[in-house]
Amino acid sequence: MMATSLIASAAAGPAGRALLPALLSKPYPAVMGVLNVTPDSFSDGGQFIAPEQALAQARKLVADGADIIDIGAESTRPYGSQPVTADDELRRLEPVLAGVIALGVPVSIDSMKSEVVAWALGLGAAITNDVWGLQRDAGMAALVAARGVPVIIMHNRDRADPAIDIMQDIAAFFARSLEIAARAGVSTDQIVLDPGIGFGKTPEQSMIALARLSELSAFGLPVLVGASRKRFISTIVPSEPQQRIGGSLAAHLIAAQNGARIIRAHDVAETVQALRVAAAIREQQ
Template identity: 55%
Template sequence: MSAILDLGPLKIERGARTLVMGILNVTPDSFSDGGKFDAPAAARAHARAMLDGGADIIDVGGESTRPGSTPVSAEDELARVLPVLEAIAPLGATISIDTYKADVARRAIGAGAHIINDVWGLQKDAAMADTAAELGVPVIMMHNRTAVDESIDIVEDINTFFARSIALAEQAGIPKSRMVLDPGIGFGKSIEQNLIVLNRLGELGVHDLPVLMGTSRKRFIGHILDAEAHDRLFGTIGSNIATLGSGIVDIVRVHDVKPHVDACRVADAIFRR
């Protein structure tokens, strides 16, 4: 594996090491840290701490996508994320914007973000793929479903979804070097389906694209451990490290950066030989 993964300012050979993306939610209702980093000063301090801990990317989100969350308008989302982006951009970090709205993505890139992280895989907003291509930025395309359906083969559903997302990206002119896939753990899936995806992760390698893994503090970990969101660090580390042996995971998206940086360094020494 020698392809270059082009993440804007961050360019790295695929397979060289696991990248750690730190989560910066600027929402009042995110499931584990809602309201903690809404103010630009607090967001900047947290971003600085994650960078000091070894984060490669800071992922800024202005709309909670947890189950049961209330959708917000593009205007409200922008009011949350733009001041934070302006506060953290001078830190020199590679920044992704967690949004499925093309208008928000465009404004966020203009304010200092470098990557679009779309939880609907370019399939919610018809303008998203063309917007990303026009701006020349990488895209993270996540699998999602409007409802859980335990009767389906969830891995087959993910691969079908990814094929559509990749086709949209290619039609818009986005090169494969700027595409990342995310199986969307916790999104439109039952607890059992989340575990099935993690167990069969290698089947997503058919697309020959890097995969981002986002298990941080998710409900399935709480179910296994009988633990609240704030007490799921070790379970999160376990789930993320278990996926690295698949050989296709290049990024982990986490709330707790430094412990994952250390864990990934050890895992990389084992798996990436």
């Protein structure tokens, strides 16, 4: 399908511009629940590849308090993932996405391919989550602008470089992405920034990004953090992904303290509880 027809098909109706302000209106960060319909994601690969399992997990995420469901059909783990075609992604999403959207919680489509994003938005997905920050697919920014949906711009690198100042690199990457977005006509009030914890970073750089997260406030845009079950946790306390809930909560609470307004997590119930309790305690100060 040509890029122009992709954009036209995705622009069938005006997006609700009130969605992002509503998600950011609570006294604690919104929680984005992760739903991977992939065989090889680092934490839960293969668990939800069957449509009935994916839909059951989506219902659980909603019941546990997810404000957004982020669905992806290609593993983007920063080590050992295998690229897939748009057709592969669509084949995995097709039996699942409509049912997830029907649950009534805003759905984010986690894909770096404009063809996949256009199809998902046309079906009713409400948010675009691009792990390459509009810098890999030349049609992504125009698609997002035409559809008027919120877009998550994530920092990424092809490989980690321990010699760089990671915060300078993140800032330069975001500046490039925002220039691309501006040229395409993406409204700044629809943009969320994600420092990409674990992506193209050493474990130490991931921790630096969390510790210095408040520096990203210079962009004047909401920030999303997804540190859930990430490998840097195991460099502090050796653990497998499913054993990293405590480390994930610690990272996310610090992220919230440092300005994150959306938290992307596998363990939604625990994350919602931690964020709400922390917010309630702060109210007593």
